[in-house]
Amino acid sequence: MIGEHVIVGYTTGAGGHDALALGAAISGVTGGELTVATIYPPGSPGQAVEAQAGLTQAAAELGDLPADFLTFESRGAGRGLSVLASRIRADLIVVGSAGGGQHGRIALGGTADRLLHLSSEAVLLAPAGYQPVGAPSRLTLAYVHRPQCDEAVDRVAQAALRLGVPLRLITLDLRTDDPDRLRDDLALAVRLAWESTGIEAETEVAEAHDVAAALETVEWLPGELLVCAASEDAQPHRVFLGELAMKVLRASPRPVTVLPRGYA
Known part of the structure; x- marks a missing residue:
């Protein structure tokens, strides 16, 4: 971790x-x-x-x-x-x-x-003016169905298990994707987390026309941390965020951790 x-x-x-x-x-x-x-x-x-x-x-x-x-x-x-x-x-x-x-x-x-x-x-x-409130209360992974995020599910689930906090997987529906497919993708990610740690992850689909509006519909706990996986375009073992993830980072009201590609 x-x-x-x-x-x-x-x-x-x-x-x-x-x-x-x-x-x-x-x-x-x-x-x-x-x-x-x-x-x-x-x-x-x-x-x-x-x-x-x-x-x-x-x-x-x-x-x-x-x-x-x-x-x-x-x-x-x-x-x-x-x-x-x-x-x-x-x-x-x-x-x-x-x-x-x-x-x-x-x-x-x-x-x-x-x-x-x-x-x-x-x-x-850290967001501007952020004040920690103690131990993390929940880990949330911004999930998109691709190999880097699937790897991150396992890593973040392991961290949640060690910290003794819930794991949440959120994905954004910007009214351009098939909602049923997005939920099916989340179901597969939940299974990945369960198979690696025994944690039953929470899931949420945030719907809106843009990233900032979608994240405003999400409830955030005090002390929650958001995790993003590196883009597929990242070099091995390096951080690199794609356009969507960068928008998520800027709109997040909680600290954001970005994992390098292939992080273990």
Whole structure:
């Protein structure tokens, strides 16, 4: 299960604080290691000092929670976090939303966008202003009948079993598909989850004319996490989201985890 070693991409802005709170909550649930990292550009000693000062602030926010604090030099924050995560064997990168986005939704800045196109680790994004409420209450997988999502059903079911929380599978009916086929696909996914873990997954078909409207019809529990599988176009063991999944991510009122292709 992801979360054995969590790395938080920290900045002193609001998104950095959201990411820190979420990363700390996840590592607290999984019992995994927590690393807080700030990336600064090469040849910038002043920004290196600022990065270290920011981490001192992050340590104060965490209090007694054990964590490692690292600064790392890279030409881009997304690339730097991905490289650093690989070096320290982190399996989950947590980042916040870009400034200026809608409260309660995920706004992609350059760091998150870069991670969603190259990371070999799972990426967890926090909505703007998100405050964790303790342990996850339910895991929801955005499901489409394709191999990557079928693999994700097994992985997310295993995580739900370990955390002792329900598993939900949702699919979107944007009035362009056959509703009966979508429900048949969900039934097969429920069977996959049952065969791998014995968990009987909940299912839901969200109907509307667009992704944002469809997700507004869905009930979300406090502490719920949404999971998306990588696109079929992703390189092996890399994150990459297709157009529909990207719309789901932006419309989600809960944190979203994106799994790399072939994640095991």
